[in-house]
Amino acid sequence: EAQVTQNPRYLITVTGKKLTVTCSQNMNHEYMSWYRQDPGLGLRQIYYSMNVEVTDKGDVPEGYKVSRKEKRNFPLILESPSPNQTSLYFCASKETGKIYEQYFGPGTRLTVT
Amino acid sequence: GDSVTQMEGPVTLSEEAFLTINCTYTATGYPSLFWYVQYPGEGLQLLLKATKADDKGSNKGFEATYRKETTSFHLEKGSVQVSDSAVYFCALAGGTSYGKLTFGQGTILTVHP
Numbered sequence: 442e443a444q445v446t447q448n449p450r451y452l453i454t455v456t457g458k459k460l461t462v463t464c465s466q467n468m469n470h471e472y473m474s475w476y477r478q479d480p481g482l483g484l485r486q487i488y489y490s491m492n493v494e495v496t497d498k499g500d501v502p503e504g505y506k507v508s509r510k511e512k513r514n515f516p517l518i519l520e521s522p523s524p525n526q527t528s529l530y531f532c533a534s535k536e537t538g539k540i541y542e543q544y545f546g547p548g549t550r551l552t553v554t
Numbered sequence: 555g556d557s558v559t560q561m562e563g564p565v566t567l568s569e570e571a572f573l574t575i576n577c578t579y580t581a582t583g584y585p586s587l588f589w590y591v592q593y594p595g596e597g598l599q600l601l602l603k604a605t606k607a608d609d610k611g612s613n614k615g616f617e618a619t620y621r622k623e624t625t626s627f628h629l630e631k632g633s634v635q636v637s638d639s640a641v642y643f644c645a646l647a648g649g650t651s652y653g654k655l656t657f658g659q660g661t662i663l664t665v666h667p
């Protein structure tokens with residue numbers, strides 16, 4: 442089954458404790474991205490990657506890092522989480538050359554206290 | 555930059571009522587337009603799309619027409635069901651930024667029996 446998976450689905454942590462949210466896709470997609478969803482703001486792109494070792498900032502990259510060492514994986518790293526990063530996070534992937542049909546993961550609910 | 559504006563919500567309807575969720579956009583060039591749906595506790599799923607002016611996207615009884623003259627992509631359904639209760643997001647891609655989806659703020663739809 443074609444899918445994007447994320448782990449963990451739920452995470453409660455404390456300010457300053459480094460964490461990683463994993464994302465993996467099995468569709469051989471080159472393009473992957475991370476979004477955060479906040480009430481009243483919709484989804485906003487954090488980072489994206491057009492291929493292995495190629496990443497770039499989205500609209501709200503502050504406080505986040507990403508890496509793309511393998512085509513299927515695109516982890517999101519919060520090196521020093523703060524309460525304003527409490528949000529619902531989605532990973533997405535799509536084929537290069539098609540500007541539509543992004544596939545989304547199930548989401549990770551992060552709470553930073 | 556690109557932007558998407560959705561009608562204010564939430565929207566509450568009785569089963570079999572007519573649904574309209576308004577969406578307008580601002581973008582450079584010729585974006586593609588989408589409606590995504592998010593059921594409770596799940597990720598986003600593509601509901602329908604339109605890639606050029608006057609295209610009509612349709613799926614599961616929902617329809618939306620790409621209106622370039624009014625920069626709109628309103629979502630409609632003639633008879634909603636309880637199972638349509640979800641959050642609906644209007645989005646665009648391919649304006650000024652390849653791959654990135656620019657989302658509206660989302661509209662919560664609740665359908666009562």
